[in-house]
Amino acid sequence: MGIAIPIGLAVTTALAMPMVPAVPTRWAALARRLPASSAPTPAITLYRDTNGWCPFCERVWLQLETKGLPYEEVLINLRDKPQWYKDMVPTTLVPAVKIRSGGTEEVVWESDVILRRLEELHPEPAMLPPDGERAAAEALIAEAGNLSSAGFRFAAAVRNASVTQEEVASLRAAFEDGLDALDAAIAEGGGPFICGGSVGLADATYLPFLERWAVQLPLTSGFALRPEEGEPPRWPQIEGWFVAMAEEPAYARVRGDTYSWSAAVAAFQRIFATNGTLSDAQRAVSRRADGAAALELRRSAQAAPSAAAALAAAEKIIANWEAVVADATAAEPLSQANLQRLEEEDGAAVELLLADCAARLLQCAGRWEDEAGGEPAAEGGEEEEEERALCEAELLGLEPLEHKVRADAARLVSARLCAPRDMGADAAEAMRGVLMAMASESEGLAWRKSGGLL
């Protein structure tokens, strides 16, 4: 990543270095480098799924971001929905939003109802054409369900051994017809978005499935919605839409990335395995998805993150490091249980890794040192300087096996990191890149210090 590496900020445990109040000082020192936030409690709450997989939530989420409306998020675990949520939302499904205004609260559920209500309450920027010019947009929105069913029917048929080749071919043709029609409609509206030059409700409606199909259909069904690099696109307008969407600031926090959708494919195969046993076809898909995810992790090691992405990742670690340590050392992990966790006693090493990773991300974000590369950007005083020196000594003194644990922790955390569940795709890529660099570094040190044994 071409950055000088700041040494982590503090010692692993207060026990090892009793003279330093390790944890509070370390995280406080990192937090001092974050921009101050004084945002009032937002008037909108979005209730969405913990995994970040729900396509209906993504529609509303994109709308909130596009309109620039301040909102807070409450995550609902769909496998164990809290009673208060079931009492609040009659369908018990996500998404829902709570809108506070003038002392009253309104709860709205069903994604299409939410989209329309938010449009009504917050008409700017408009995500529907003006009255009287809406017919094409409404027709496209109404058609989305048919395209999504055609895609899912085709994908399910490919995986079903009892469906004949002819039936698969006919479902594929029906799906391709739907994509042809969408491509033509985008051209008709002038592009690059589905109904013209700006993001609208039609984009929000199509986005969730087009986005995951682009990554998942090649893995599950041998179907390329987007072209291989250098190849001409089969659907040029849809391709132009993907490119335009990727540049939309509103999409940055909402977008699921290639790594996360590939990892989700493998997770789905395991979730839907009969009695925990994968069929040959499921195993093949799972291996392809694991391979694509691993490749993507390696690719992120070469990423050159923007300052904003690095800062967003650092903010998230600083706010959430305790949960990450708990997950990385969980005896019974709640998700991605196939990823090997560390021992409980490795918690301190994971914490040090995370603090170090946050420090490096802050450095990428230009919030570590001043422009001359000298003094720290935030004044932490002598205590902080002392901590840095201790930490430097500690890192230099790590045993080969401790470096091995650190490298395993870095690879584990980068594989656990999913977008949009945990952070935006660019932030996730920035953090994975730093973690992969740290893993290689520690592996090199473990190898060198052990005389090539580890």
Ligand SMILES: N[C@@H](CCC(=O)N[C@@H](CS)C(=O)NCC(=O)O)C(=O)O
């Ligand atoms: N028609 C609803 C569908 C919402 C929906 O199916 N949400 C799923 C998550 S993708 C859900 O809450 N599932 C939990 C459950 O079925 O209990 C909408 O558009 O909001």
